[in-house]
Amino acid sequence: MANTDDADDANITPPTIFAGPTKRFFISMFTRDIELKDAILDMLDNCVDGAMRHSGRDLNADRPYEGYWAKIVANSERFEMTDNCGGIPRDIARGSAFRLGRPDMERDKALPTIGMYGIGMKRAIFKLGRDAKVHSQPAEGPFLVHYDKEWMDEDNEDWDLPIDWTPAARQDGLGTTITVTDLLASVKEDFSRDSAFLEELRDAISTYYGYIISKGFSVELNGKAVDPKILSLFSTDDLGQAGMAPYLLQGELDGVRYVVAVGFRRPLATESEIDDEQDAPRTSDDAGITIICNDRVVTLNDRSRLTGWGENNVPKYHNQFIAIGGSMSFTSNNASKLPLTTTKRGVDAATEVYLTARTYAMEGLKSATAFTNKWKGIEEETESFFQKAKPMTVSVFEKAVTAELRDVREVAAKRFNPKLPMPPAEKPTRRISFTRTAVEIDEVAEYLFDDKTRRPADVGSECFNYVLKDART
């Protein structure tokens, strides 16, 4: 028999239904979208942002991060990240810091920060383990938040988090310590001695935070400082003469300073090296253009159209261009002006400042690829140019090249166009390439050199010289 009771009817067809999130979504699902390494880098972003907020320094200064540090301890028992970056201000702790998502997007809008959504720390905690303490000491005094096992229970729909406003104070200045224990099994495994993960993490920190570290920030992983890994390009001292030097352009557009550098990070690859690279790519990984926003590497060694490869007369990337490296660096004290996507993890390639910088990166690529192509097959002859030059970081080169910079007419920028040495034009060269069996090559090597171990390229070349002599007599 049908139940016609009013109260029961409302239960069956309530006027509203609950459409809020479940804790399970945040704790177990949301963390699937991010790799552990990136989650930890997100936490480092918070440290750097904190340092900029705390110092109020200008990013264009020489070493804006000087004196700030973050120390990471990661082992099978616990993960801990401590920084001295000013701590989380109490009002932010009360308001948004522990909310899942930032209610106020305007905060920090005019600061050179890189974090944005207010999810980085929380997501990283959930990714790591099921018990976490956040101890922070801003100028107003310390506080402690404890995500305990009960709160982390996916079925527990209680979202309130207890906060202790009178914990013990830390001794090493203002900052934050995040300690995660009860690590997830997969995390324990990654943090164990047998795993390569911690080396990969160190590598990622040295690469993605290389520019920040080189400008004064210090990062320690398990007690050992992380060394910065940043791009160096070959340059001679005498920039007025023909020789190896990077292309460089410095410009400014709507409050964003951009610097484009394209050059050679190593001598040209010989033919046999290019062949080896085809079979087992190694050094090619470091070729390409790196995009940097406020010193944080956003895209590493790009070799696609994003940075202009394969477009408008710039050749597509190929292993012969293995020696070419470069960077497009954007700096603004107002982070919202940077060419970043809303996640701040990718480049917004449709922005005016990015497109402008890309146009000039292509100009640099054009000259570097033309140099490579012109010396193709006679790469050895360029060795002396590289010997006369030495690797320089882009910021060192910027200082060295100051007197040589010339105004660009169509945009507000200054540029240095290197005079890369070119082979003499009066005798155009053509490449000859052919394949023979190894046995045959050995046979000819023995005939010509009395030495079976000579390189196939030498054998081929000597064959040609041999016949050429005959042809001329």
Place this chain on the structure above:
Amino acid sequence: MSGVDVPYHLRPNKYVDRQIFIDLLHRLDRVRSLARSVYVSMGGKFLDDHKAVRFAFDLRGSVSIEKFERVVSRQNFNKPFEDVSCLCSESKDFVSGFSAFRANYPEDTNFIVWLDFVNPKERLIQLEEFSTLVGFGKPFDVFRITLNANAETLKGSAAQKPPQFKTIMDWRLSIFESQLNRFPVSATAVEMTTKAFPNALARAVGVAAQEGAKRRKFVVRPLSVSSYADGNHTMLSVTTILLPTEEADRFMAAPWISDWRHRAPDWSTVGRIDVPDLSMKEKMLIDRHINMMDDVQIAAALGFELGEDTDSTLTKLSQYRRHFRFYPQFVRMV
């Protein structure tokens, strides 16, 4: 190749197209002086366009770009003024180095650059070069491109239509789309004919130009879009101007520009240049009556068909009427 080696006086349509360009420059000069401009083109061995432009305008200089060293030597012999600079450079290298090139000139210099292409197989590269050029542009630069717009060039190496295409036009469309995939223009099979193809290609020029101007502080506007037969080939010429975004509408509304009868209303409306071959005697008769008689009356005054039938004669007369001020009058000198 189009009639690349044929002198101008045997190519009346090309001559008219160039004279329309010079007419346009006269008008631009009235709105904003060209005195600080430098003219750049692929002038060929005789540098005819340099002669025409330098005699007509007081410019800051002119530069010819030429791929072959031997032609550069000949250009140096033929150049009308000592300050015509003849560079040995391929257009692609010139365009990709255009920013550094313009930095050699005073800050307030504008450029009038004409990229005159003939090879239909390199349309994509040619459009990319045009796009790059626009990207290195500054407000009030004038950039012009001439392309091979012969629909017949849209075919594979074997002229046999593959069975998956219903008509030859469908086949051409597929080739056109793959050729110009970077500058999509939503062309249709109907446009893949000799007559309509320049319209589709002109739109691609528009897309390439606007791609170059994307997110810049200037806009690019079409000034003239015309097609003409040059020997067996149909060619398309598009002349554009870069304007500061906030001034663009005002500039284009200036009477010298807006009232010009050859002005392109948009990227895809192509003005056709197809002037008739006329003897001096025929031309003199038509000129004498052109302001007093309509085309039918002039046809009657001629007393014979200029074309194959009455309609074709009237079309030729109408073409002549539209372009008679630019029609070449060559006579034997010696």
